[in-house]
Each structure stands twice: as structure tokens, then as C-alpha cells.
Amino acid sequence: MFKSISRRNFALGLLAGTASIGANRVSHAATGADKLPVPPPPPKPVSKTICFVGGYTQHAxxxxxGNGQGIDVFEMNRETGELTQITTYTDIASPSFxxxxxxDKFLYALSEIDDYTKQGDGSVTAFAVDTKNGSLRKLNTVSSGGAVPAHLSIHHSGRYVLVANYVGGSVAVLPIRSDGSLGPATDVVKNTGPRQPERAADNPQGNFAVSDHSGSHPHMIRSDPSGRFVIADxxxxxxxxxxxxxxxxxxxxPAKKPYYDMEPGSAPRHFEFNHSGRMMYNLCEQNSKIVVSTFNPETGEINNIQKVSTVSSSFRGSTLAAEILISKSGKYIYVSNRLGDSLAVFAIADDGTLTLQAETWMHADYGRAMMFDPSGTFLFCANQRSDAVTSFKVDKNTGQxxxxxHFTPVGSPTTFAFMNTQV
Incomplete structure (x- = not known):
């Protein structure tokens, strides 16, 4: 039995049906819009590892x-250790350290030259560093206080740059201004003493290499970890x-005891401290030995307790030790040997003494400076005569x-600095 529907009710029903269909269509359209793919958020910025490499240029x-162009800037692949060049800062002569x-806001670079002043001094240049990308902006350049500087460091206080002038036979103190630039030297000290032999008596057998003993040649200057003392080789x-x-x-x-005599002819070059600052490891260039000493951070007193060779007992020939580093863990010491072209690995005992664990081929010629990346995962070596940087993965458990x-071409490389960018 069908119910009778008036024209009016029929018309109202049609209108209601149409509205319902329209509402469904709107609802369907809205649901479809919600299902459209949403673009992913932009990736969060991550820090990068920047490597600065300096060396010898034609002006020296x-x-x-040398073959370098200035300060080369690289990005390091944190997984592989590979270096990719970003740029080169060329407005500097022979930035060998x-x-x-x-x-990481400022970088200081010496110029290993002898004509910055009429007196024959070298120079030190201050740079502002963009901590987001590692780019350099020159602030100023001042005299190093002597000819042909070979090493510089920042004092523990952060208020002074310390410079060792190799040919000038002097060490200098340069004040750091509030904007990171450098002022003229507040002190220049010249060392004097009797002439020493060209070779040490305890040379490796067959070593014909000599070190310059014609006079004072400071090769390194740095404060001890406590900041109480300044030490120079x-x-x-x-x-x-x-x-x-x-x-x-x-x-x-001068400290109460102003200096300590080393083996005649041995040419103390660079030193390193353990993490407590109570053990000192002094690398002698000419006889390729590490002199292990206790160090008193209260008095500055140094007492030698061991001397070890940086080459194995089977080595014969010419060699000159160059750089010494301590691992991030404090368990291992690393040394580069020029001419012999090897990297020596030493284990540090509980009493601070050393045992040679291994020698590794540099895979290049005349390796000088070494440096770990900020994580301590890779060790980089600057091979001056091969015009290349080589790198090694560090086994943090064994030190091997x-x-x-990876070979990175760099003209006459001699020095490194690493930083992680800020984001």
C-alpha cells in the first residue's frame, strides 16, 4: 500500500536530497584535500668537520x-676521513704552523719568512673564523719577534700567542686583543749557550741526517696544561x-731552574703532556728519541725517567723525528719519522713509560705534522715532499x-687545524 505524497512534499524532498548530495560532495572533497601529500620539513642543519692545512709557499x-698556495680549507667526511677541498686562502706566505x-673563532698562522721587517723578522697573522662554514677573514699581521718562526701556540689563559723563532733564536709573546687581533710583542727572549755537535752519540745506526746546531733554534713553545709554566724546546x-x-x-x-740540558746533538723538537699534566714526552729530532719525564706543575721541575727510540731496533739509515701526539684516550703516543717515512705507535704504561707497539708506513715522503680529527677517529699526516696528506683510521682500543x-693533494703541507662548525 503506497502512501500518497503531495506535490509540495515531493518538492521539499527533492530539495533535501540535492542538499544532501552537495554536502556529501563537499565532505568528499575536503577528505580528498586532507589526503594530498604534505611536503617533508626541511632537513635540520648538521655540523661539519673542517680541516685547515698550511705549508710552504714560493715565498720562503x-x-x-715550496709548492703550497696558502691555507687550504677542506671538509672531512666523518665516515671515511676523505677530505674535499672548499677553498684556499692565498693572502699569506708560508703558513707552516x-x-x-x-x-674556534680565531685562527693564528705564522709565516716562516725572514723579510717581514727590515730586521729580518717573520710574521704572525690573525684571522676571524666563521664558525658556521670555516671561512677566514684577515684581521691583522704583526712581527713574530725574530726570523723564520717555526711554531706558535695560544697560552692557557687565552690572552697571548707564544711564538718560537727558529732562525732568530728567540721566543716572543704576542697579546691577543678583544677582537682577536694581535698586538706587538710584549716580550722577546733570546737564548744563548755553547755550540752543540751536529749529531748525537746515540744516533740510529747509519743516520747521516744532521740538525742545525750553529746557535739557538727554538722549535716549539707552549704552556703546560696547568697554565703555570711556559716551556720551549x-x-x-x-x-x-x-x-x-x-x-x-x-x-x-725564568723558572727556579731556567733550563734543562738534553743529549748533546739530539735537537729537542716537540713535546706533549699526558692528560694529568704530570708526564712530559719530549721528542728529539736528530737521534729520533722520546725522552719521558715527570713534570711538577707546582715548580716546573722536569726529571727524566726513560729514553726510547722512535724507530725499531732493526732500522738502519737516516731519519729525523718530526711530530708527537697523544691519543684522546691518553693510552697511546704517536710519532712521525721523516726520511724513514714511518709512524710509530707507543703504548703508555700506568707509570707513564712507553713501549713501541708498531710502525706504520706513511705511504708518502717526509711526513711532518700529524693531527687527529676532533673525534679522534682519524689521524692525518702532512707529507711535505710528496705534496700530499694521508690519513689513517685509529683503532681506539689497540691504538693501531x-x-x-686516501691521498689529498696539497703543495708542501706542514700543519693542520680542525674544527666542527656550529649550527
Whole structure:
């Protein structure tokens, strides 16, 4: 039985049906819009590892000219250790040693030259560093306080740059201004002493290499980890000098015992401290030995307890030790040997003494400076005569080195500095 529907009710029903269909269509359209793919958020910025490499350029003292262009800037692949070049800062001559401030905001580079002033000084240049990408902006350049500087460091206080002038036979203190630029030297100290032999008596057998002992040749200067003392290796006088630094005047004051004599002819070159600052490892260039000493951070006193060779007992021939580093863990010491072209790995015992664990081929010629990347995963070596940087993966448990098979072309490289960019 069908219910009778009036024309009016029929018309109203049609209108209601149409509205319902329209509503369904709107609802369907809205649901479809919601299902459209939403673009992913932009990737979050991540920090990068930047590597600065300096070395010898054409403008250098006679016999020291090189193939470098200035300070090369690379990005390091954190997985493989491979270096990819970003740029080269060319407005500097022979930046053979560079150092970054603790906050990575400033970089200081010496120029291993002898004509910055009429007196024959070298120079030190201050750069502002863009911590987001590693780019450099020159601030100023000042005299290094002597000819042909070979090393510089930032004092523990962060208020001074310390410079070792190799040919000039002097060490200098340069004040750091509030904007990171450098002021003229507040102190320049010249060392004197008797002439030493060209070779040490305990040379490796068959070593014909010699070190310059014609006079004072400071090769490294740095404060100890406590910041109480400033120490310098003089490779020409075979001495280790110890001072305190007056932070107000920037003057060096000789310690109670102002210097320590090393093996005649041994040419102390670079040193390293253990993490406590109570053990000192001094690398002697000419006889390729590490002198292990206790160090008293209260008095600056140094007492030798061991001497070990940086080459194995079977080695014969010429060699010159170059650089010394301590691992991030504090368990291993690493040394580069020029001419012999090897990297030596030493285990550090509980009493601080060393045992040679292994020697690794550099895969290149005349390796000088070494440096770990910020994570301590890779060790990089600057091979001056091969015009290349080589890298090694570090086994943090055993200290062993494994060649990465990466060669980075750099003209006459001699020095490194690493930083992680800020985001």
C-alpha cells in the first residue's frame, strides 16, 4: 500500500536530497584535500668537520720554498676521513704552523719568512673564523719577534700567542686583543749557550741526517696544561727552557731552574703532556728519541725517567723525528719519522713509560705534522715532499693505524687545524 505524497512534499524532498548530495560532495572533497601529500620539513642543519692545512709557499727563506698556495680549507667526511677541498686562502706566505682558539673563532698562522721587517723578522697573522662554514677573514699581521718562526701556540689563559723563532733564536709573546687581533710583542727572549755537535752519540745506526746546531733554534713553545709554566724546546742548544708568564705585563720570567740540558746533538723538537699534566714526552729530532719525564706543575721541575727510540731496533739509515701526539684516550703516543717515512705507535704504561707497539708506513715522503680529527677517529699526516696528506683510521682500543687509501693533494703541507662548525 503506497502512501500518497503531495506535490509540495515531493518538492521539499527533492530539495533535501540535492542538499544532501552537495554536502556529501563537499565532505568528499575536503577528505580528498586532507589526503594530498604534505611536503617533508626541511632537513635540520648538521655540523661539519673542517680541516685547515698550511705549508710552504714560493715565498720562503732560501732553500725553504715550496709548492703550497696558502691555507687550504677542506671538509672531512666523518665516515671515511676523505677530505674535499672548499677553498684556499692565498693572502699569506708560508703558513707552516697554524692554531685555532678554543672557541674556534680565531685562527693564528705564522709565516716562516725572514723579510717581514727590515730586521729580518717573520710574521704572525690573525684571522676571524666563521664558525658556521670555516671561512677566514684577515684581521691583522704583526712581527713574530725574530726570523723564520717555526711554531706558535695560544697560552692557557687565552690572552697571548707564544711564538718560537727558529732562525732568530728567540721566543716572543704576542697579546691577543678583544677582537682577536694581535698586538706587538710584549716580550722577546733570546737564548744563548755553547755550540752543540751536529749529531748525537746515540744516533740510529747509519743516520747521516744532521740538525742545525750553529746557535739557538727554538722549535716549539707552549704552556703546560696547568697554565703555570711556559716551556720551549731549543733544538740548536739542546735545551728545554721553562718560564712563568706574567699575565698582566706579558713578560716571561725564568723558572727556579731556567733550563734543562738534553743529549748533546739530539735537537729537542716537540713535546706533549699526558692528560694529568704530570708526564712530559719530549721528542728529539736528530737521534729520533722520546725522552719521558715527570713534570711538577707546582715548580716546573722536569726529571727524566726513560729514553726510547722512535724507530725499531732493526732500522738502519737516516731519519729525523718530526711530530708527537697523544691519543684522546691518553693510552697511546704517536710519532712521525721523516726520511724513514714511518709512524710509530707507543703504548703508555700506568707509570707513564712507553713501549713501541708498531710502525706504520706513511705511504708518502717526509711526513711532518700529524693531527687527529676532533673525534679522534682519524689521524692525518702532512707529507711535505710528496705534496700530499694521508690519513689513517685509529683503532681506539689497540691504538693501531689502518691506512684509509686516501691521498689529498696539497703543495708542501706542514700543519693542520680542525674544527666542527656550529649550527
Amino acid at each position: 727563506p732560501p732553500g725553504g720554498a 697554524i692554531v685555532l682558539s678554543k672557541d 731549543d733544538a740548536g742548544l739542546d735545551r728545554v727552557y721553562v718560564w712563568t708568564l706574567n699575565l698582566t705585563t706579558g713578560k716571561l720570567i 693505524l689502518v691506512f684509509t687509501n
